[in-house]
Structures are given as structure tokens and as C-alpha cells.
Amino acid sequence: MAASTLTEVARLAGVSPATASRVLNGSARKPGKDIADRVRQAAESLGYVPNAQAQGLAKSSSGLIGLIVHDIADPYFAAIARGVQEAAREQRKMVLLATTGGGPAEEREAVAAFAARRADSIVIAGSRSCREEDHDGNTALAAELDRYCRNGGQVAVVGHPVVGATAPEGYHVLRVPNRELADRLATELAGSWDGDFVIVGGPEGLLTSDDRVNGFQEGLARAGRRPAEVLRSAFNRSGGYEAGLELAARIKAGRSAEGAADPKLCIFAVNDVMAIGAAAALRSEGLRIPRDAAIAGFDDIETLRDFRPALSTVRLPLEDIGRLATRATGRGPAAGDAAEDAAPAGIAGEVTLRRSTETAA
């Protein structure tokens, strides 16, 4: 990795490295026009590319933003990543990507790696977990973040604070109103749906999933409905598919037992990808939506909008979320003091009822 150095440029231009530095990079002092041109020309002819590592070392800041996601191929994270990218570009920084699969241990590793690279800030997307088995991992992650922040790093986490993080300075939490929105979704569905509700959730302890489950139950309760049964499975398409198979079996059983006019089921899957999986399962069992069962998701993933029947869901401004989280870490140590800045501009979702929960046959 040998490239021409600032010193070489300076020599060619017949000036000191300091001067060359001043003209080639932003400095308060502005060198004379004549000399500046000579330097620029020398740089050009040598194909000089500043060494960001050296710059970083010298001014101890790297121009890097670390982004931690479960899986970059998941459209949910991909959308957030796009927002982060944009915000990074605004700040003239680059984004470093880490994919963890969701485990706190891997997240800790990622944070350490970012810290080692002296990333200016870290954005953590992806649900927190409070499962017992993740306890130690969370503690370690919290410690790592803590240290990173104490060393001047900025971190923003989407959704929930990292379990056990003792928010020093520079720790921002971008709250996402999952609970409230799920509540509202339940409310609206309860208004137009007479049958029972079932929730297809992720593993217990996944905070995002839990919020959506709980919110939904609350909405149901307020509407005077009885609580929905909760089926747990993986927080992805195949989890939804499995749950869907189970439900399909029940629906078919119930139907043959009672005849035709049985109470229809409305399935709430805690994210769109699971909802699609569940829908696929029902379909594979010969059931139709919304004829035999209604289904709703959460997130309003862009790629899934052309799905038929159109999926009722809750629209989340994923890109904005990424952007806002990133910005929260950008504005120097100004805006948010310590913990839990409530949604700055206010993350607002929107219940979006579509064909998949239409009650009309």
C-alpha cells in the first residue's frame, strides 16, 4: 500500500510539509495563491491521496460511523442503513458495517472493533433482548459501550436502551413507539373485525417484539376484546411460516368441527416479514386471505407493498429512523444530555389498513 505522501508532494512543490498540508486540507491559515497552486499541481501529478489513517491518528478522530445490524439483507435493516448512509454523507463521514445476527456477544465484538477503529459514533439498530441467556452478554455489551462513551464516543441505539447500560455522556436512545402503534393497530382492527385475534410474536424477551405484543393486547383490552393468544417463533420469515402452519391446522380443524359460520381469526404478526411468512403458510394449506383469516404485520417494508392481498401494517419511517439516530450522534455533544432523548422530531408511525384485513368477503 505505498502511495505518495504529503512529504513527497511538499518536496516536489518545494515547500514544507506543513504548508502542503495547509493547502491540501482545510486549515485556518491560507497559504499564498501562487504557492497553493504549485502544491496542488504537485499533488495532482503525483496522484496524491491523503492517508486518512494518519490524519485520524494526528487529530484523533476518524470520520467513521459504525452501524450495527442483525442482518443487512433484511429489508428492515437495509432501509435503516440507507438512512444512516444519508446522514453519514451529510456529516462527510463513512459508514462501517457490522452484521451480528442479533447476539449481544457479537454486538460487543462489533463495538470493540469500532472502538479500535476510533469510530466517531456508533449506531445500533436491531432489537435488544432481555432474555436470561443474554444477561451476561448484555452486561458485557453495556460495559463496552460505556467505555466507548467515556472515551468520547457517541452512540445511538434504536428502540430500547441496551440492557444495563449506565448511560454516561454520549449515549442516545431513539425511542420507537412500537407499543403505542401496536395499540392503535389493535384498536382499529377491533373496530372492524368481529372474530378472535392471535398474535404471532418473536421469542419472548426480544424487546421490540414484546412491545408490539403488549401494545396490541392493550389495544384489544381497551376495545373490550379478550386477550389474544400469543404464538412464539423466530423473528423472521420462517418463524412466521411455522406459526402460519400451526394456525392453518387450527383453522381447518375448527372449520370441519363446527361447520361454516365459525368466528374468523385475525392474525397479527409482529413484523411484516413474519406476516408474509404466515400468509405463505396459510396459502400453502389452501387457505385464503382475508377470506379464511385476516392478517396484519408491522413495519410497512417497501419491497412488500406490492404483495397481494395488500398487507395491513403499521408504517414506520425506517429511513428517517436511521437518519435521526445518526444525527443524534453527530451534533457534537450538544443536543441530548444523557439518556433517552425522546424522539427528537418524533418518530411517528401510522396504522395502514389494507386488503389483508378487510372484513367484507
Add this chain to the structure above:
Amino acid sequence: MAASTLTEVARLAGVSPATASRVLNGSARKPGKDIADRVRQAAESLGYVPNAQAQGLAKSSSGLIGLIVHDIADPYFAAIARGVQEAAREQRKMVLLATTGGGPAEEREAVAAFAARRADSIVIAGSRSCREEDHDGNTALAAELDRYCRNGGQVAVVGHPVVGATAPEGYHVLRVPNRELADRLATELAGSWDGDFVIVGGPEGLLTSDDRVNGFQEGLARAGRRPAEVLRSAFNRSGGYEAGLELAARIKAGRSAEGAADPKLCIFAVNDVMAIGAAAALRSEGLRIPRDAAIAGFDDIETLRDFRPALSTVRLPLEDIGRLATRATGRGPAAGDAAEDAAPAGIAGEVTLRRSTETAA
């Protein structure tokens, strides 16, 4: 960004920085067990995190892989990114992400930024363009890549070589058999479809799109079919949607003019996302697939597999593509000499006919 330094650790452990370095990082020399423990303990208690920038500066290599995509939220790129991630992890490197929107100028910027950061290698995904308007941009991009490679960088580009790049050492091209596969798709479709074909392509000059268009035409020709008309629009969902509207109008016009038994159209959209857009347009115009028109895509995007009617398409191992491209840059300067390593393990796609092109009513 102040953190404890190696020197501090060394002092606390009562050894020289050199020794501390040797124990904390992999070195040929192995320090005494006793001293090693002391150092490790000191490091632990100080919360020492090695400064990757300094390490990079010292040994001039950064452990970074740069990835350039048009748009990380596009599932095509997201899938490739996942593969790149995995390969990076194998190599114990991190990936730096750059989103360019597809313009050569922005790509050049990204390459320069990666070069500045001394990325060990760069992976460029996303179609090359040979449009006249991009000529200068391509030249500049080629020059930048050239310089990067001359300085010891490794670059892998997916699909086509960068127009004008004079492949020095370290320049790898991962060929994707778009043309062959499109050809095969046409062949298979021609076998089961009697009506005419129309191609919905991206802008002319987008190499990936052109390959697929040309390959498809070739397949058609070999099957004795007349060439398909080519509609050009943006290489994304909305491009497909627009083209779909146009086609819907034609179909409806043709139908009212001739009565019922008109020759049905089979639409080949050069990627899945466009196909979905086109399908949505047809549907919005009251047309049904495959009843009123057949449609096929390309890529076999995972998220779109649950789409109904199931989309006929060509399966591309996107994740492998990302992985292989990355690996090509990893194995030192060993494997590929200069240009165009033909697909190493052989990128193999697969024509996948599904419901959307079924001929049976």
C-alpha cells in the same frame, strides 16, 4: 477520543511498549508466560483497546474492505452485501459501505475515499454504464481504480469491468452470466408460450440490463421467434411500473379491437423489482397475471418469493457473488493474475419458471 495506550499498559505492567505489543498482538516472538499475564492483566484493568489507525499506519494496511453499491436498501445489493460481510468476517476485516446511486462520479469519489482510508480491497457491485454521458465519469473512475491498484489495492467488480480500466495487477472481474441466463430463459419461455414477447429494460447503456436484453433476444431468435420490442425505463420498481402502465394500455386496446382470442403477451422485465412494478401496474389497470399477460423477472430476490402469482425469474446466487468477489481480493496476489478471472467456482444461475408465466388459463 482519549483511550489508554499501549505505552500506558506497558508502564503499568512494568515492561517496555515493545513487549506489551508482542503479547497483546500476534507476533512471532513469544514473551514469557509470567510477563505475558501481567501485561494482559494491565491491559484488562485499563480497558485497553488497540488503536487500529495507529496499527494501520505502522504496518500500512487497514483491515478494511470497501463496498460500493447503488443503494443498500435495494434487496439485490443488500443480498450481495450480506455475502461480502461474510467473506469479510472470514478474513477478519470490516466493511466500509458507500452508496453511490450508480453514477461513475460518485463511484470515483467512493474509491478515492476508500483509498484514503487505505482499504485493503474494494468490491464494486452495481451495473456499469457505457452511456455517452458517463464517458468522462468512467474515465475518471478507471483512473482512480488504476491508481488504487498500482498502490497495491485489490479491486473486484461484479459483472463487467469498469469501462476503460486498464487492468493492472489486483483488478478482478467477477463475471455474471447474465446474457447466457437470459438466453436460456427466453428459450424455456419460448417453449411454452405462443404469444409475443416484450422486454422491459433499463436505460440503454446499462451493461447488466443490456446483457439481459440481448441474451433474451438471442434465445428468442434461436427458438425461431421474432425479436421482442424493448421498452426502456428506470432500472427499478417505478421504471417497471411505468412500463407496465404503457403495456396495460396496449393490451386493453388490442383486446377491445380484436375481440377475445388475441395473442397474449409475455413480458420480460430485466430484474425482479421491475417485474414487480410492472405487475403492479397491470393489476392496477385491472389485468390479471398470467391470465391477461405473462411476466418474468431476473435475480430471484428472496423477499419477493412470496409474491403471487409466483414470479418466473432467473435465480442468481447473490450472496455467493458478494462472497466470491470479496474472496477474489483476499487471497493475496495469488490466484487471478490480471484481468477477467472467469467465474472462479463458476457463478451459476438457474431459470426458474413459476406461476406468472404459466400458459394454462
Add this chain to the structure above:
DNA sequence: CTGTTAGCGCCTTCAA
């Protein structure tokens, strides 16, 4: 306004 002198934190010869 320019050049000189020190480091930034680490690795790597070279002696010891």
C-alpha cells in the same frame, strides 16, 4: 505567511 519541531499510537529492526 512559511518552516521547524514535536508528537498521535503502534510496530519493527536492531542491540543487549
Add this chain to the structure above:
DNA sequence: TTGAAGGCGCTAACAG
């Protein structure tokens, strides 16, 4: 095996 010295490329204080 360990320590001391020099340098990676650049910036930031000082001098001139």
C-alpha cells in the same frame, strides 16, 4: 527473550 530507537504520514503548536 527483552528493551531502545526510528519511522509510518500527518497535524499542530511554535518560531522565524
